Amino acid sequence: MKLPKYRLISNEIKKKISASLWKAGSQIPSETELANHFSASRMTARKAVDELVNSGVLERVASVGTFVKEPAAQSSLLEIRNIADEIRSRGHVHKMTVLSKLMLIPNDAIAFTLSLNSRTVYKIIIVHWENDQPIQLEERYVNAERVPLFLQQDFSKITASEYLNSIAPVTEAEITVEAVMPTKILKHNLQVDDGVPCLKVTRITHSHGQPICYAVLYHPANRFKLTSHLNIVN
Amino acid sequence: MKLPKYRLISNEIKKKISASLWKAGSQIPSETELANHFSASRMTARKAVDELVNSGVLERVASVGTFVKEPAAQSSLLEIRNIADEIRSRGHVHKMTVLSKLMLIPNDAIAFTLSLNSRTVYKIIIVHWENDQPIQLEERYVNAERVPLFLQQDFSKITASEYLNSIAPVTEAEITVEAVMPTKILKHNLQVDDGVPCLKVTRITHSHGQPICYAVLYHPANRFKLTSHLNIVN
DNA sequence: ACAGCATACCGGTATATACAACATCGGTAT
DNA sequence: ATACCGATGTTGTATATACCGGTATGCTGT
Numbered sequence: 001m002k003l004p005k006y007r008l009i010s011n012e013i014k015k016k017i018s019a020s021l022w023k024a025g026s027q028i029p030s031e032t033e034l035a036n037h038f039s040a041s042r043m044t045a046r047k048a049v050d051e052l053v054n055s056g057v058l059e060r061v062a063s064v065g066t067f068v069k070e071p072a073a074q075s076s077l078l079e080i081r082n083i084a085d086e087i088r089s090r091g092h093v094h095k096m097t098v099l100s101k102l103m104l105i106p107n108d109a110i111a112f113t114l115s116l117n118s119r120t121v122y123k124i125i126i127v128h129w130e131n132d133q134p135i136q137l138e139e140r141y142v143n144a145e146r147v148p149l150f151l152q153q154d155f156s157k158i159t160a161s162e163y164l165n166s167i168a169p170v171t172e173a174e175i176t177v178e179a180v181m182p183t184k185i186l187k188h189n190l191q192v193d194d195g196v197p198c199l200k201v202t203r204i205t206h207s208h209g210q211p212i213c214y215a216v217l218y219h220p221a222n223r224f225k226l227t228s229h230l231n232i233v234n
Numbered sequence: 235m236k237l238p239k240y241r242l243i244s245n246e247i248k249k250k251i252s253a254s255l256w257k258a259g260s261q262i263p264s265e266t267e268l269a270n271h272f273s274a275s276r277m278t279a280r281k282a283v284d285e286l287v288n289s290g291v292l293e294r295v296a297s298v299g300t301f302v303k304e305p306a307a308q309s310s311l312l313e314i315r316n317i318a319d320e321i322r323s324r325g326h327v328h329k330m331t332v333l334s335k336l337m338l339i340p341n342d343a344i345a346f347t348l349s350l351n352s353r354t355v356y357k358i359i360i361v362h363w364e365n366d367q368p369i370q371l372e373e374r375y376v377n378a379e380r381v382p383l384f385l386q387q388d389f390s391k392i393t394a395s396e397y398l399n400s401i402a403p404v405t406e407a408e409i410t411v412e413a414v415m416p417t418k419i420l421k422h423n424l425q426v427d428d429g430v431p432c433l434k435v436t437r438i439t440h441s442h443g444q445p446i447c448y449a450v451l452y453h454p455a456n457r458f459k460l461t462s463h464l465n466i467v468n
Numbered sequence: 469a470c471a472g473c474a475t476a477c478c479g480g481t482a483t484a485t486a487c488a489a490c491a492t493c494g495g496t497a498t
Numbered sequence: 499a500t501a502c503c504g505a506t507g508t509t510g511t512a513t514a515t516a517c518c519g520g521t522a523t524g525c526t527g528t
Contacts, residue, residue, distance in 0.1 A: 004481060030508060041483045046509085054288060062509050063490040179413035179431040179455035197413040197431030197455070221413035221431070238511060264478060275513045280479085296479050297520035473526080481518080488511075498501075 009038050009048035017057060017068055027065045028058065084159045087130045095129040098155055099137075099189070103144065110141050113204060114211045120144045122151050124160060127189055134190045135223060141214040146207075161215075168207035176202040177226065182218070192220045199224060243272050243282035251291060251302055252400070261299045262292065318393045321364045329363040332389055333371075333423070337378065344375050347438060348445045354378045356385050358394060361423055368424045369457055375448040380441075395449075402441035410436040411460065416452065426454045433458060 003011075013034075016022045029037065034045035049066055052058040059069045087094040106114070106121040114121065122144050128136040140160055142150045146168060153163050164170075178200045182192055192198065201217040219226075237245075247268075250256040263271065268279035283300055286292040293303045321328040340348070340355040348355065356378050362370040374394055376384045380402055387397050398404075412434045416426055426432065435451040453460075 006481080032508080041485095043484085044482060047481090060509065061491090063507085064492080065508065177411050177433065177460040178458075179433045179453075181429060181431060195415060195429075197415060199411065199413045224412075226411040240511080266478080275515095277514085278512055281511090283479095294479065295521090297477085298522080299478065469528100471526100471528085474524090476521105476523080478521080479519095481516100483516085484514090486511100486513080489509090491506100491508080493506085494504095496501100496503080498499105 005038075005040055006044050006047040006051070009034065009040065009045060010051045012038070013048065013052060014057065022068050024068050027067050030065060082159060082161055083128050083136055084162070087128070087135070090130075092131045093129075095132075096155055096159065097127045097129070099125040099127060101125075101151055103151065106141065110214060113214050114141065114143050116143065116145070122147075124151070124155075126155065126160060130223075133223065135219060137186060137189050137218045139216045139218075143210070143212050146210055146212055164205070164213055168210070168212045170205045170212070171208050172206040174204045178202075179221070180218075182220075186218055190218060190220045192222070197221045199226060201226065239272075239274055240278050240281040240285070243268065243274065243279060244285045246272070247282065247286060248291065256302050258302050261301050264299060316393060316395055317362050317370050318396070321362070321369070324364075326365045327363075329366075330389055330393065331361045331363070333359040333361060335359075335385055337385065340375065344448060347448050348375065348377050350377065350379070356381075358385070358389075360389065360394060364457075367457065369453060371420060371423050371452045373450045373452075377444070377446050380444055380446055398439070398447055402444070402446045404439045404446070405442050406440040408438045412436075413455070414452075416454075420452055424452060424454050426456070431455045433460060435460065 013022075013028065016028075022028055028034075031042050031046050031049060034040075034049070035042040038045060049058060049060070053060055053066075057069060059067050061067065084094045084096075101124045102122075103120050104123055105119050106116055110116070110121060122142040124138075124140050124142070126138050126140070127134050128138070138160070142160075142164065144150070147164060149167075150160075150163070153160075155163075179197050180200045182190065182196075182198045186192075186198065190198065198221055199217075199219045201219070203213075203215045203217065204211065205213045205215070247256075247262065250262075256262055262268075265276050265280050265283060268274075268283070269276040272279060283292060283294070287294055287300075291303060293301050295301065318328045318330075335358045336356075337354050338357055339353050340350055344350070344355060356376040358372075358374050358376070360372050360374070361368050362372070372394070376394075376398065378384070381398060383401075384394075384397070387394075389397075413431050414434045416424065416430075416432045420426075420432065424432065432455055433451075433453040435453070437447075437449045437451065438445065439447045439449070
């Protein structure tokens with residue numbers, strides 16, 4: 001599997017950027033300089049840059065130069081947000097409360113979704129707090145065969161999704177978003193007022209084809225929005 | 235505003251395709267033939283094809299030829315859903331009602347979001363129906379400079395997003411999802427019962443860095459879910 | 469009839485070259 | 499000091515050319 005020259009060049013550029021030798025916002029060498037450095041023609045160097053511009057890593061300014069794009073765009077391709085990171089990145093305090101944690105026999109729907117053979121599944125219910133206000137209630141069913149030690153984790157130190165991702169990194173996900181009125185229990189746990197709806201996010205995650213987790217996340221509508229930035233490549 | 239030659243070529247190709255002269259799955263002329271036909275070099279013709287390959291309109295097969303891509307596969311990775319297609323793919327009847335259609339002076343927020351210099355923006359409010367039930371109310375602000383003929387379109391034949399995408403294909407999008415209780419007007423237009431929340435999807439779309447459209451979509455929660463399948467590459 | 473081969477064709481890569489359009493910077497004349 | 503001009507550097511576009519490696523096709527010899 002031989003890579004074409006322009007791809008070797010674009011890989012080198014990517015390396016420089018991910019090693020922070022070329023930092024966000026800074027100007028990279030001109031196409032002519034790149035061509036000389038890699039002993040290629042300008043058109044080939046340009047093609048390498050083309051690739052990175054299309055994938056959102058670089059940005060061209062006509063007549064001026066080519067620049068490393070600010071990191072906002074770089075992670076752009078659809079990430080699964082970690083609620084704890086998000087809260088902390090807003091400079092707020094994140095806390096978790098485990099409401100329940102048990103092993104049970106899955107009903108048919110759960111067993112089917114997680115393709116379970118065994119008769120056990122882990123279920124955990126957690127409330128996430130942002131500055132002493134509940135912001136998310138998650139109800140999570142985890143593939144016990146694939147992540148056997150799940151229940152033994154200390155979820156005051158690591159979030160469920162962090163742990164799952166370390167054991168079985170998410171490679172595919174199916175996400176459904178709905179608006180619902182909270183049940184009584186939900187209203188109580190999320191401390192929502194009368195008449196305030198909730199966002200319900202259902203997330204089925206897979207790792208290399210294997211289903212790992214079925215999670216339902218509830219967020220009070222008056223304190224939570226779901227946003228994502230997409231770059232359409234194809 | 236003079237278009238480069240390769241873009242003229244790619245536009246001609248797009249025309250042929252959208253006029254169904256070149257049908258899905260069929261082979262288009264070779265790069266050499268295109269070059270001759272447009273009196274351009276092969277490299278220029280190739281660049282035109284490159285664009286359409288990157289935007290998912292065409293598909294190359296090495297040593298064989300270039301083909302018009304089948305419309306279905308084009309959007310598998312994070313697509314901006316077209317409500318009309320979706321409804322039809324469920325085998326249901328789709329209908330649109332234009333509630334209002336006007337040109338107005340944007341407020342500061344809209345002008346900022348769309349980076350408008352001029353003092354006009356197009357606004358249109360449309361209700362989408364699925365089998366005689368309203369399923370989406372869209373309130374859409376369109377960049378009048380970039381899409382000057384927007385208001386003159388016949389939106390009983392083509393959806394707003396279809397038309398916009400044909401003029402300025404979406405390359406970036408910022409999407410926010412919220413749960414809200416409907417206003418009185420919203421309740422009336424979407425025919426939702428008391429106590430039923432709505433999904434509110436706010437969508438800002440860009441085409442090659444230029445903001446094109448600011449859209450707010452409301453869906454009755456009891457008749458609508460938003461789902462997406464993600465492949466995590468990194 | 470069939471296997472194997474030669475050939476034409478096609479996209480993929482790579483180079484060298486040229487000019488255009490625009491920005492930036494420095495120097496010069498007013 | 500300011501306005502103008504020009505040199506220079508950079509990306510953007512366009513062309514001509516060459517070769518590679520693959521596919522498809524048709525021909526040829528058996």
